[in-house]
Amino acid sequence: MNKIVQTAITPTREEDYPEWYQQIVKASDLAEKSPVRGCMVIKPWGYALWENMVRVLDEMFKATGVKNAYFPLFIPLSFLEKEAEHVEGFAKECAVVTHHRLEKGADGGLVPAGKLTEPLVVRPTSETIIGDSFAKWVSSYRDLPVLINQWANVVRWEMRTRTFLRTSEFLWQEGHTAHATAEEAMERTRQMLGVYATFVEEYLAIPVIQGEKTPSERFPGAVDTLCIEAMMQDRKALQAGTSHFLGQNFAKSSGIRFQSATKQEEYAWTTSWGASTRLIGGLIMTHGDDDGLIMPPRIASAHVVLLPIIRKASERQSVMEYVGQLADALREKVYGGRRLVVEIDDRDIGGARGWEWIKKGIPIRVEIGPRDIAADSVFFARRDGAHQEKQSLKRPDFLEKISEILDQIQANLFARALRLRKDHTVCIDDQDEFNRFFTPQNPEKPEIHGGFSLSRWCGSAECEAETKERLMVTIRCIPFEKGPNEVGPCVCCGRPSDRRVIFAKAY
């Protein structure tokens, strides 16, 4: 009977990280598999998290002058064909609509009928169709800049999917802007990357490194791609947001032209930038532990769960009344720009009830029983602490300190994640050491190993490709923040270089 379970999630991160990820998604009630290949059902607990992300990001975008709009899900094939690199980049993963009607087939089933004259591509991204609109909207430099964002779903027919990290359909926002000068467009590209970095660090409590992609890792059709990279607990890198300077590539293919102040006809300079439901995957892999998810308070689906302890039926009414009043008082409080979200769970399912909320990652669990009511105090546990660590506060003190406690959790999660990244970020100059760093002890079932290596790179695509081929390690970014600039050998070919880049295995 004494089944001793040490962790709520099996296996642990250490035992089998990919499997732990699958299990935590299930146990935390964020999402589940759908009948559709590669697509997920985002459940209310997960969607609330997304809604919070949307709300905060949307405000941040608007604060920079961006306005929302919506463009079609379907993109004419001919649009996609306009930009050569773009086609090449996305052609392999496009879902294509070819018919517009279903008819009864011979075997009683439905078969597509009514072939379209031009196939429609389900948007993998919207540069081309938004470019078409921009071309109509822009005729003079006075029309610029155009600053647009859309919240949408996109489809990329992936070969291998992982819930939240890579699904065939996902939710995201894509910002698209057009400017009169390259400088202004480049500035916007950087600005939006900064928005992502601020959002991910301050709300998701995920430390990121801002940098520039190498040419081989650029968005198809971009002149320059900027990104934020985060380290997950298995020490692999996750790209958490990207911002692209598209030069005049899409302006030329879509015909976004304007007359300048000096009466010259010029092509506009465009940018695009996006962040997706993948951020939820990043949040899970940054903060989750072997007991389940841990949600940073500022983005959490809910902040507090109240768990009434009812020993006798006769106590029920008084306990529930007290709990209801505490909930009301908490809901008056504003934290991180929104009112506290409080759940009350009075199900009679024993200790399993508390564990469910641990797995769901709610920041604070409160137990309210007759003893607490008698003392007018609140007995609570923080999700960022050990599950048996609980403290008691007088109710007025709890109400007064709740924001402070949530802030502590938020700060603690960020500090922990930053610590992990620091502990596994190294400067490697020697090639043998580099190889050892990225080679698992057990190649059959690789253990958690490696991390971020700040190593010199000569700048050649060959060295990049060779490293990827040999070790499955790629250059995640060329960080904006320059390290020590002394010249030394490229970690791959030995040619001199003063540029350190982040090498890592990636999602």
Next chain:
RNA sequence: CGGGACAUGGCUCAGUCUGGUAGAGCACAGCGUUCGGGACGCUGGGGUCGCAGGUUCAAAUCCUGCUGUCCCGACCA
């Protein structure tokens, strides 16, 4: 798209080798006892064994094909 593993109730799995009418634990529903860290008893509901063929008196079990899932690659947010 290559290489491997797997597919039996909501979940985890047994049963497959050796063919003979579908099982367990957990979860779920009802009742009672419980409740401050993964409760217990009784009762009950729920599965055309991934799909399609084939062999056979008889298929979860043997054979063929397909589909899906997971892991490892290639590709990508």
